[in-house]
Amino acid sequence: MTERQQAVLDAVLALMVEGDPLTMTAVARRASCSKETLYKWFGDRDGLLTATVRWQASKVRAGNFDRQQLDARALRESLARFAANWLGVIASPTSIALNRIAISHAGSKESNLGSIVLANGRLAIGERVKPMLEAGREAGILAFDDTETAFRTFIGLVGRDVQIRLLLGDHRAVAPGEIEADAMRATDQFFTLYGTGKSQPAREDEAPSGTGRSRPARKTHQRVL
Amino acid sequence: MTERQQAVLDAVLALMVEGDPLTMTAVARRASCSKETLYKWFGDRDGLLTATVRWQASKVRAGNFDRQQLDARALRESLARFAANWLGVIASPTSIALNRIAISHAGSKESNLGSIVLANGRLAIGERVKPMLEAGREAGILAFDDTETAFRTFIGLVGRDVQIRLLLGDHRAVAPGEIEADAMRATDQFFTLYGTGKSQPAREDEAPSGTGRSRPARKTHQRVL
DNA sequence: GGAGAACCGTAACGTACGGTACGGTTCTCC
């Protein structure tokens, strides 16, 4: 994968994001290359799309989380940071465009675009978060039987219906400045469900049912990500 | 909208579900009608798709929930039944195919397919569930400030990443027999987050952190939907 | 029973687009 080829794939991503029709001619013109070169490098249109999806997936490999000192506060912060990061990714125009393409292809006949996005999206995320959850369980901070269930609950609390709404064109699904607040809300709710209660940070209200009432002071972002 | 026209739209749905290419010729052949009739009735291909989406939306109008006696048990059952019903809908081949089409169209230029699905899916669901939640709050069973936030938390707990995974072609996203158990798990978690604790059903374990541990006896479906 | 509308089946048209071919230019290597 040369530099030039990566530039071509970035051109494909740009076209996807702009919503322009994704024809080979448009890609060639946008990337200032010939169609012959496209076919020589990527085989056919499907190969070009597959390479684009892989290329984008390889760019989202950032942000590993250290697990040295594992108290409840550190785990909370790690989870909240992960949640905010992930929300930012799925709300990005690139992710939306890419998922739209993959979903379209999953609809028609056999194309592994969907499984590629799935493997590099959901499953890769799980492989990064689950160790954090299990470390929290071993440290006595979290309590759950099935890691997969706990992980998917976390995913649900963080993402809710944001992704599907964005894919359907609802741009109000996530407010730009609310991502970090949403990440903290989801993390608080997750700890209410799965936390053991040991060494939880002090709360300013004493409601026994967790974080159901959104705390108004949350707007000030006491816990900076 | 005559009977014959509805039959045509059902043919479109059938083609969608089978994943066959959705050409006007294929629709005409499947519905045993002429292409000229298709254009006369629906204008163009987009009009046919729009009519199909509306037709399907009009068929999912089932299942209103009574709110006469509103104790915690009744609310729990209503929410769990709603959750199971909704999970069944979004996991159905028709819903998956329809959402794929709508998402594809939302990607390219202005087409309101996405907003139609959005209006008849997410938003319509909210209008049915939110009154239940608010009734529960007025009865002192639930506690929350923002109805929308509580509703979206419930949606997230129920759906998690099921829909996006199904759209991407992951058929293992939801196990056929697990829908009702999932609905109850989500409802339990929702009550842990937003319940006031008044008149909650007795629990067989005394873990203070809610339903984090999945209870093994749950497999027997004590609470039948 | 006949006129007209509605509709079916099929043929035909035009365009868009995936894929290929080719001349011209630049770069590499000897």
Next chain:
DNA sequence: GGAGAACCGTACCGTACGTTACGGTTCTCC
């Protein structure tokens, strides 16, 4: 400097599909 590879731009080909047109059949209404 020259041979060859790599690549750009463009023209070209074949097919798929949206859309229109038309002959033939059935149904409606008087």
